[in-house]
Amino acid sequence: MALDLVPLWAAILAFGVFMYVLLDGFDLGIGILFPFAPDAAGRDAMMNSVAPIWDFNETWLVLGGVGLLAAFPLAFAIVIPAVYFPILFMLIGLIFRGVAFEFRHLSRRRHYWDRSFFVGSLLATFSQGIVLGTFVQGIPVAGRDYAGGSLGWLTPFALLTGAGLVAGYGLLGACWLVLKTEGALQAWARGRARMFTIGVAAFVAMVSLWTPLIQPQIRGRWFGGEHPLWLWPVPLITFALFVLLWRSLARGRDATPFLAALGIFAMAYLGVGISIFPMVVPYTFDLWQAAATPRSHAFLMIGTLFLLPIILGYTVWSYWVFRGKVKAGSGYG
């Protein structure tokens, strides 16, 4: 095989997971904020703001899972069993929140499905955070299989990243509402966004300080002799984005907070990537060891290079169709 597609596949998969985190991040965040909304009309507007796009957003999760299976099957076969229960909780959570979009309008007991929307979103987010924490901490491996127990994910660090992601998605959700709503609901969302900004900053700081302590590879990467100077911009830009977020919320901007929150997610994601690279089953197998055969990589790449731009094209179109503010009373159109 002439061409090594592993780096490109790693980039595409990283992009897909990042799209998921951003897009489902804000609509799971809507679910986390949901029961605290000022009134029923506000809750309807919150739902309306994501109803046409939520299942599209969730499709990126399927791409992440199936993409990992296709491009780095060994990682899929080891990492997913290691988080057996968090994945179960995430899936159950996503089911209960996904059906709530339609069910709450059809049920005579709407509050059940409102509750299911909130609890499902919270459970799914917390579980995803646990998966992230377990991944960063490292996974015990024997041969080509997961070697730990079914509760190996239950660690203080993973619980911290779980809580951190709840704050993070909450921040995205609140900033999305600042962008998409107006009036009292927007003012309320702005207040939540400020609250979550403080929370996210605290979690980012805690996780950044904790990871080098538990993992020698991460310590070496950020504080060792490799290229620490080259990495300095990552924490500095993150700090600058937090300042921008805070000030744009204070000044009542509509779009800047959402963009700043996206930026913070991008930097945190980049930070995790720098810490882990080139591992894909931390800290046993790297990307090349876990990769599918070049023939599989090539076959899938041909279609992906063609299809991804098309997908992004109609994504933009769909978001464009539903652009602008949602109104609390009337819905769209």
Add this chain to the structure above:
Amino acid sequence: MIDALLLSRLQFAWVIALHILLPAFTVGLAAYIAVLEGAYFFTRRPVFLRLSKFWLPIFAVSFGMGVASGIVMPFQFGTNWSRYSDLTADVLGPLMAYEVLMAFFLEAGFLGVLLFGRERVPPWAHFFAGVMVAAGTLLSTFWILSANSWMQTPTGQTVVDGRFVPQDWLQIVFNPSFPYRLVHTTMAFFITTAFVVIGVAAYHLRRGRHVEECLTMQKMGLGLLALLVPLQVLVGDLHGLNTLEHQPAKIAAMEANWETQARMPLLLFAWPDEAAERNRLEIGVPALGSLILGHDVNAVIRGLKDWKAEDRPPVAIPFFSFRLMVGIGVVMFGLTLAGLVLWRRGRLAHARSFQWLCMPAASLGFIAVLAGWVTTEVGRQPWVVYGLLRTRDAVTPSLAASDVAASLAAYVLAYALIFGAGLLFMARLVRRGFAAGAEPEPEGPVATPARPLSGATRAR
């Protein structure tokens, strides 16, 4: 013995059986809605718009449930079948990834516009969105059945260190059982939807309501069935012959045929006794089995005893599920014929007993799809990749029985609740009828003039 393997198999059977009910309905319904939108776009007859607006909320509910239960599926391969994932992903991973890239994004990307965008985009764009959603469901069927068929009739790969390595992608995608399975399954999905459409129309016709809409629905449904039901008999026969060629042990189990024999009887009933390697209470038609499978009364058909006991599939389950599927096919044939005769005589609207029969018949397609699925999947055992990888070697080694018992219990409870509620709500949407009739807003605080955005309410 109850172990992680058996519980994992039960869990997979449970989540896929409930999930498949939704594509069995939405593949056909998406196409039906696209046809209705197209008919309205080109003819401007309002009845087509009313029909589309009636079905869209029902589609939204079932599609939402399909998405929610569908996300579960790929993760099952990782959580419970990690050995399978490691060994087969080089071949199957790209097929499933193509399903996501070609189908899932297409469906989800255009669904929002189809459900909520009627007033936001030009009519042609709304029609186009409907066509794209329907195309997405069909592309999804294509890729997932290709992957499934490769597990039934693997070709185009070699085995290196126990792992399957792709050699020829055309052979992998278009493996020997795929064309038959694709056509047979897709037609089954369309037939399922057609019977639902006819059954829903019957509900209102019996009450003398929405006569124009419901007769249009029944005629569209019967027209499709007149074509597909006879064709399905032919395709099913070809599929069976293909199975006989590539998976003869499955056919032996489906027919509960223990001995290799010419003039094999077609068993109408039997009680297979796997321990004694024979049937009890056999009732059969002599030589008909050979005639159907070999197209010759003297054709020799291989029996189960040709295989070692450890290589045989279970017998009773495929034997009965296959008979259930075929039996339903016969009932469908009769109903279609009756409907066509009534239509020709112009008596559809007043044929009370026919309409009464059509209501429970709405469930027939689902039962037949499940029965057929069980037949083909149980008949594949004890292999997960036929003849090459045993199911027992595919399970995640780190799992304890208690882990899987807990997750299985969670899936059973969650799905029972969600599917129960979903069915109830769809029934409510059906009873609500058409926009022209009485249209009570479902519920919610009366004081709030909220028109919340959901497919169920907004698409009306």
